[in-house]
Amino acid sequence: xxxKSILPFALLACAGLAAAQTATPPAGDYIxxxxxxxxxxxxxxxxxxxxxxxxxxxxxxxxxxxxGKAKLDDSACVVNFAVNADKVQVTTNGAxxxxxxxxxxxxxxxxxxRPIPACTDKAVANSRKTFKRQYDAKDYAAAQTTxxxxxxxxxxxxxxxxxxxxxxxxxxxxxxxxxxxxxLKTLQPLAEDADRxxxxxxxxxxxxxxxxxxxxxxxxxTNLKLCRG
Numbered sequence: 001x002x003x004k005s006i007l008p009f010a011l012l013a014c015a016g017l018a019a020a021q022t023a024t025p026p027a028g029d030y031i032x033x034x035x036x037x038x039x040x041x042x043x044x045x046x047x048x049x050x051x052x053x054x055x056x057x058x059x060x061x062x063x064x065x066x067x068g069k070a071k072l073d074d075s076a077c078v079v080n081f082a083v084n085a086d087k088v089q090v091t092t093n094g095a096x097x098x099x100x101x102x103x104x105x106x107x108x109x110x111x112x113x114r115p116i117p118a119c120t121d122k123a124v125a126n127s128r129k130t131f132k133r134q135y136d137a138k139d140y141a142a143a144q145t146t147x148x149x150x151x152x153x154x155x156x157x158x159x160x161x162x163x164x165x166x167x168x169x170x171x172x173x174x175x176x177x178x179x180x181x182x183x184l185k186t187l188q189p190l191a192e193d194a195d196r197x198x199x200x201x202x203x204x205x206x207x208x209x210x211x212x213x214x215x216x217x218x219x220x221x222t223n224l225k226l227c228r229g
Contacts (some may be wrong), residue, residue: 022068057103
């Protein structure tokens with residue numbers, strides 16, 4: 001009985017390993033987990049990675065991928081690339097020199113996703129410009145139609161600050177449309193932080209993160225008051 005119960009899981013594990021192949025990723029731009037960085041791959045296999053971690057600590061590295069691996073210049077660090085559909089899993093050989101490319105609170109190992117066309121940095125910027133034009137013209141229904149899909153479709157690739165500002169923009173638009181319930185629902189993920197004082201935000205976030213987050217928190221407090229009536 002034990003063999004029959006274990007065998008299917010073993011087959012599934014093998015299938016998962018087969019799906020992720022160590023290889024040079026297709027040329028293009030990929031977005032790091034939670035929008036906190038990017039991987040760019042050129043047709044010749046040259047790549048560069050930039051990420052940002054807590055307190056504005058960053059990673060920056062580049063090199064050339066050959067058969068799914070890249071040895072960083074003058075270093076024992078080897079970066080591995082495993083491709084699975086639209087995702088690239090980046091790992092290292094664990095060499096200490098791999099940390100030389102990063103600040104203390106940043107890392108670059110993890111999953112990078114090729115965004116759908118509507119979620120590239122350029123597409124999101126264009127959607128925000130269109131939204132602002134529609135909002136300023138008081139065409140709130142059109143503005144909501146423009147912005148709402150960005151939040152839903154790009155959730156996994158937007159960085160946390162951009163996502164928070166988008167939530168406030170959409171919530172204010174919903175308020176203008178007299179849909180206070182939708183406004184409150186949109187702001188709900190930010191409500192706990194909005195209930196903190198400014199000092200509370202500074203206590204709960206690293207200094208650089210608190211500095212860029214406080215303007216969002218203050219806007220959220222204002223919009224929550226509006227939508228709570």
